[in-house]
Each structure stands twice: as C-alpha cells, then as structure tokens.
Amino acid sequence: TDGLTQEQRALRDRARELAQEAAAQAAETDRSGQYPWLMVRKMAEAGFTGLTIPKEWGGPGGSVLDAALVVEEFSKACAVCGRIAVEANMGAVGAIMAYGTEAQKKLAAGLVLAGDKPAICITEPEAGSAATEMATTAERRGDRWIINGRKTWITGGGVSRLHLIFARVVEDGAFKGIGGFLVVRDEAGKPEGLIVSRRIPSLGLCGMPEAELEFSELEVADDMVLRAPGGWQRGFGRLIDAYNGQRVGAATVALGLAAGAYEHAVGRANARSQFGRPIAEFQGLGWMLADMSIEVEAARALVHRAARSAGPAGFPDRLAAAQAKVFASEMAIRVTNGALQVWGAAGYSKDNPMERYLRDARMFAIAGGTAQVLRTQVAEQILGRKLPQTRDGFLRIIAEEGA
Numbered sequence: 001t002d003g004l005t006q007e008q009r010a011l012r013d014r015a016r017e018l019a020q021e022a023a024a025q026a027a028e029t030d031r032s033g034q035y036p037w038l039m040v041r042k043m044a045e046a047g048f049t050g051l052t053i054p055k056e057w058g059g060p061g062g063s064v065l066d067a068a069l070v071v072e073e074f075s076k077a078c079a080v081c082g083r084i085a086v087e088a089n090m091g092a093v094g095a096i097m098a099y100g101t102e103a104q105k106k107l108a109a110g111l112v113l114a115g116d117k118p119a120i121c122i123t124e125p126e127a128g129s130a131a132t133e134m135a136t137t138a139e140r141r142g143d144r145w146i147i148n149g150r151k152t153w154i155t156g157g158g159v160s161r162l163h164l165i166f167a168r169v170v171e172d173g174a175f176k177g178i179g180g181f182l183v184v185r186d187e188a189g190k191p192e193g194l195i196v197s198r199r200i201p202s203l204g205l206c207g208m209p210e211a212e213l214e215f216s217e218l219e220v221a222d223d224m225v226l227r228a229p230g231g232w233q234r235g236f237g238r239l240i241d242a243y244n245g246q247r248v249g250a251a252t253v254a255l256g257l258a259a260g261a262y263e264h265a266v267g268r269a270n271a272r273s274q275f276g277r278p279i280a281e282f283q284g285l286g287w288m289l290a291d292m293s294i295e296v297e298a299a300r301a302l303v304h305r306a307a308r309s310a311g312p313a314g315f316p317d318r319l320a321a322a323q324a325k326v327f328a329s330e331m332a333i334r335v336t337n338g339a340l341q342v343w344g345a346a347g348y349s350k351d352n353p354m355e356r357y358l359r360d361a362r363m364f365a366i367a368g369g370t371a372q373v374l375r376t377q378v379a380e381q382i383l384g385r386k387l388p389q390t391r392d393g394f395l396r397i398i399a400e401e402g403a
C-alpha cells in the first residue's frame with residue numbers, strides 16, 4: 001500500500017538500522033554544536049551520500065524518492081544527519097549533475113560520494129526572499145572570474161567543501177544576469193578569498209553550522225562556471241530548479257522530525273500512567289495522537305508525490321515541491337509541539353529528545369523559500385498568472401503585454 005518497491009523497502013530498512021546510531025549521538029551533536037563527522041563517514045560508507053549520483057559517475061543511480069526514504073529515516077533520529085543526507089543527494093549536486101560539464105560532474109560526484117555536504121550560497125544580508133536582489137558580483141577578467149560580496153545563513157559554512165555560489169555576472173562592465181560558480185574549499189581552508197567570517201548561533205539543528213561568508217577577490221576559473229541552458233538571462237531560473245529537489249529534501253526532514261516525535265509520543269502515552277491508568281486512555285490525548293498520525297501521513301503522501309515527479313534531470317515538479325514543503329514544514333511545528341505536550345514536563349527537559357524535535361522543526365517554514373513566499377508560488381501556478389512582488393511588477397507586465 002505504500003507504493004514502494006521491495007528494493008526501496010530494503011533501502012529504507014538499511015537506513016533505519018544505521019539511523020539508530022544517529023539517534024544515539026543526536027543529543028550530543030545538539031549539545032556540542034559539533035558537526036557529526038563520525039556519522040557522516042558511516043553514512044558515506046553505507047552509500048547514503050551520493051545515492052542519487054548516476055552509475056556512470058560512480059554512484060548507484062538512485063531516485064529522488066530513494067533519497068527521501070533515507071532522509072526520513074535519519075531525520076526521525078537526528079535531523080542534522082537528515083539534512084546532510086539531503087544536501088549530499090539533492091540541491092547543488094542535482095544542478096551540477098543536470099547542467100555541469102563532464103569535469104564538474106566528476107568533481108561533484110567524487111565529493112558527495114565521499115560524504116561532502118555541498119553548500120548553496122544565495123542569501124545575503126539584504127537579499128533574503130528577494131534573492132535576485134543579491135549584490136555579490138562575479139566579474140570577468142580574461143579566463144577568470146573575480147567574486148566579491150557577502151552571503152549569510154549558508155548551511156555547512158566551514159564544513160562543506162563544494163560551494164555553489166550565486167552572483168551577479170559582470171562582463172565588459174555590463175550586468176548580464178545571475179550565474180552559478182563552483183568553488184571547492186580544501187581542508188586547509190583555501191582558497192583564501194572564501195572567508196567563513198562568522199558562525200550564526202541558531203535555535204535548532206545545532207550540529208549544522210550556519211555561517212556568514214565573505215568573498216574577497218575570490219578567483220574562479222572559467223571552467224568552474226555552472227552554465228545552465230538559456231544563457232545568463234535565463235540561467236538563474238534553470239539553476240534554481242535544483243531548489244525543487246532541495247525543497248522536497250527539506251520537506252522530508254520536516255516529515256521525519258514529525259514522524260519521530262509522533263512515535264515517541266505514542267510510546268510515552270502507552271507507558272505513562274496518571275489517575276491509575278495509562279494516559280493514552282484519556283480521549284484528550286488520543287485525539288491529539290490521531291490528528292498527529294493523520295498529519296504525518298498526509299505530509300508523507302505529498303512528499304512522495306513530489307519526489308516521484310522528478311524527471312530524468314532529477315528535478316521534482318515545482319508546484320508539487322512547493323505544496324509538499326509548505327504543508328510538511330508547518331505540520332512539523334504542530335506535531336513536534338503536540339508530541340512534547342504528550343510528554344508533559346519530561347518533554348520540556350533536555351534529558352529527553354522532545355524539546356530538540358521542536359527546536360529542530362522550526363526552521364523549515366523559513367529556509368529555502370518561506371511558507372509565505374512558497375504559497376505565492378503555489379498561487380501563481382494554480383492561477384496561471386504571474387504575481388510579481390515588487391511595487392512596479394504589475395506595471396511592467398502591463399507594459400509588456402500592452403493590456
């Protein structure tokens with residue numbers, strides 16, 4: 001009834017097994033804020049990073065749904081590990097496998113198969129939801145590009161090796177569009193022009209660094225430009241298609257967090273007694289748990305539907321991805337909060353994982369397109385019209401269409 005193949009169920013069970021180790025270290029990762037390198041190595045060895053890399057590049061050629069099954073299992077146990085599985089299978093690596101040169105694909109495949117979690121660098125201090133208002137520039141100088149600017153909230157800043165950096169392309173002094181540039185940061189922190197200037201303290205997902213980056217005369221060779229079809233003008237839209245994979249991934253982590261918290265809540269409701277009876281017998285809790293189970297199943301159905309929509313290029317459908325992410329991200333906040341309630345005071349304590357689930361769940365309605373921005377995207381698609389967000393946006397459409 002789950003629509004999965006026998007291989008997919010086996011893959012999920014394998015992930016579930018290693019995820020038990022992820023669960024055992026999750027509290028320590030959260031407390032210390034340290035990136036879980038040991039788990040990452042185990043995940044890479046088990047083939048859970050680079051799972052979506054095609055066979056010709058050394059991977060097993062798994063689907064987006066395969067990756068989602070793995071991501072959900074790790075996220076139930078340790079959402080930081082779940083996010084690592086997302087980035088090592090979807091997102092930047094998807095864009096590179098779709099549009100990269102042979103050399104770029106080989107480079108990216110090798111890195112994620114070895115466990116690297118690529119970083120995507122879009123957001124800037126003054127350009128959040130309005131990502132195209134970014135100020136970082138990449139200026140052509142001969143066969144090199146020189147990048148200058150600042151990025152913020154870059155997941156994996158300081159631990160990621162592969163970086164996909166978005167910048168305004170300047171050629172012959174003129175602005176041409178937004179392009180994607182690949183930079184590999186080595187273990188010694190080189191190149192020097194890519195500076196991890198600050199780690200941002202955050203509410204949840206504490207083992208995953210969020211960082212401010214600075215690019216100072218950062219040199220990128222021309223063969224490290226990720227060129228999507230359609231030239232600079234249309235290239236950004238194509239490159240950002242990779243974000244649909246990332247969105248399904250983020251929705252899956254939210255789903256996993258909710259499913260994990262829900263399972264703990266069911267266990268607690270059966271184990272804890274008050275008034276001489278299991279608290280599970282109180283209808284007030286039974287209905288809460290029933291609602292949680294409905295929400296988790298609904299989110300899983302949306303996530304799987306979006307994951308299955310990915311074509312050969314590996315990009316899920318834009319509408320399906322946005323619908324899944326809006327629902328799963330908000331659902332995870334409700335369900336993790338309800339699950340903590342079922343645990344009572346014990347849920348509020350750091351002795352138990354419930355408060356971590358709640359903190360970890362909070363970000364998915366913000367990062368990678370906020371729930372508000374994604375609702376507008378959904379509206380654009382179901383209404384079949386552009387809904388520009390700038391003040392002069394509709395005037396421009398009228399001018400173009402002469403309407």
Ligand code: FAD
Nearest residue numbers: 120121122123128129153154155363367368369370372389
């Ligand atoms: P703003 O754009 O300033 O929005 C503030 C509020 O206004 C929000 O509630 C928003 O929904 C609302 N709003 C804005 N515009 C509209 C509109 N048109 N209609 C309705 N409401 C609107 N970025 C990267 O590039 N790489 C990363 O790896 C990355 N990782 C992240 C990890 C975390 C944990 C977080 C929190 C963020 C991350 N981001 C990353 C940044 C993230 O993508 C941005 O935070 C997001 O796009 C929103 O931008 P903002 O935070 O500047 O909010």
